[in-house]
């Protein structure tokens with residue numbers, strides 16, 4: 001039976017609740033599923049409860065956005081137990097930093113003549129964590145921009161007038177905190193790193209392995225067969241486990257299904273068992 005080690009729920013930017021995700025995993029015949037919402041473990045408790053009733057294994061986790069100038073560096077952290085711990089506590093601090101950042105963006109928009117309150121933005125986000133898409137949605141609702149895309153292109157995107165940076169962890173710090181918390185760090189979807197040269201990739205992996213990296217996400221929805229094989233081979237060369245997952249976001253990524261990606265994704269349970277060997281219970 002296959003597994004899926006990378007999924008998102010309404011606790012970050014997925015459309016399905018943690019509970020619905022677990023039901024989907026059961027329907028797909030998965031043996032285990034990891035919940036890895038962006039920079040939060042908020043949905044984990046609900047998912048663990050649902051998984052226990054459904055008789056499926058739920059691996060608690062998160063997906064960290066790390067500071068990396070070259071491109072997007074994400075770290076899937078598996079076996080991160082809910083509650084307190086070195087990484088868990090740091091996530092709470094970062095959460096406060098993000099709230100301050102959202103308020104900064106709203107203040108800038110106000111100064112630019114677009115009136116809205118922090119409360120309106122929070123209402124837009126509902127129970128999930130607040131982010132730029134919710135601010136954009138309020139801008140659309142109030143008629144300041146025709147659509148979300150324009151909101152980002154003209155106001156909220158990087159280096160645009162209302163942009164404010166968000167606090168992120170350094171790669172080494174994220175990996176170290178994950179290990180100190182007994183969790184298992186996996187470098188996510190390596191194509192987004194923006195690295196084209198093999199030597200540069202090798203240099204980065206060496207650095208991250210020295211910091212305690214355990215896995216490299218090699219079996220990913222959008223990868224073709226030769227890419228999955230290539231990354232798996234690269235992972236083994238550096239003593240890393242070739243992890244995998246769909247990066248399911250529900251209706252926000254149309255055509256991409258839990259467990260099977262675009263139809264041809266299979267993450268074997270063996271990978272999970274290898275990763276599990278690195279997890280330490282608190």
Ligand SMILES: [Zn+2]
Pocket residue numbers: 063074188189
């Ligand atoms: Zn990601």
Ligand SMILES: [Zn+2]
Pocket residue numbers: 006007008063247
């Ligand atoms: Zn993801």
